[in-house]
Amino acid sequence: MKSLSEYLWFNTKNRQEFINITPKVEELVKKSGIKEGLCLVNAMHITASVFINDDEPGLHQDFDRWLEALAPYGKDKYRHNLSGEDNGDSHLKRTIMGREVVVAITAGKLDFGPWEQIFYGEFDGQRKKRVMVKIIGD
Numbered sequence: 001m002k003s004l005s006e007y008l009w010f011n012t013k014n015r016q017e018f019i020n021i022t023p024k025v026e027e028l029v030k031k032s033g034i035k036e037g038l039c040l041v042n043a044m045h046i047t048a049s050v051f052i053n054d055d056e057p058g059l060h061q062d063f064d065r066w067l068e069a070l071a072p073y074g075k076d077k078y079r080h081n082l083s084g085e086d087n088g089d090s091h092l093k094r095t096i097m098g099r100e101v102v103v104a105i106t107a108g109k110l111d112f113g114p115w116e117q118i119f120y121g122e123f124d125g126q127r128k129k130r131v132m133v134k135i136i137g138d
Helices: 022-032 057-070 079-083 088-097
Strands: 002-010 017-020 037-043 048-053 100-106 117-122 129-137
Touching: 002 022, 002 117, 022 037, 022 117, 022 129, 037 048, 037 117, 048 088, 048 100, 048 129, 057 088, 079 088, 088 117
Parallel strands: none
Antiparallel strands: 002 129, 017 117, 037 100, 037 129, 048 117
């Protein structure tokens, strides 16, 4: 069995963003040379997410509104923020959207369903964060 581990780095302009990272992950699958296996994509920070969904701008706007309704930003809204932080909402948003995804690799390519893409979700941005991509198989 072979494996490849690499990191993608992000430093977003905005506090909250969704970035399609599918092309970067596909490049790593190709680089790995693995034809049959699994690809783990994992947000390595507790206020960021990795998830799979459709790359449709209206849906991304819906995510923004939905997440803000569930966990609105506000310094005085969360007990976590009593520690001097202002990102209590970001921790909740990450929990809702998920930490990681695993995608099968078949015939050397990510084996997606229709319209599926991999996204990095940032909820407390404007600083450097990383995503781990680990590919294993033959």
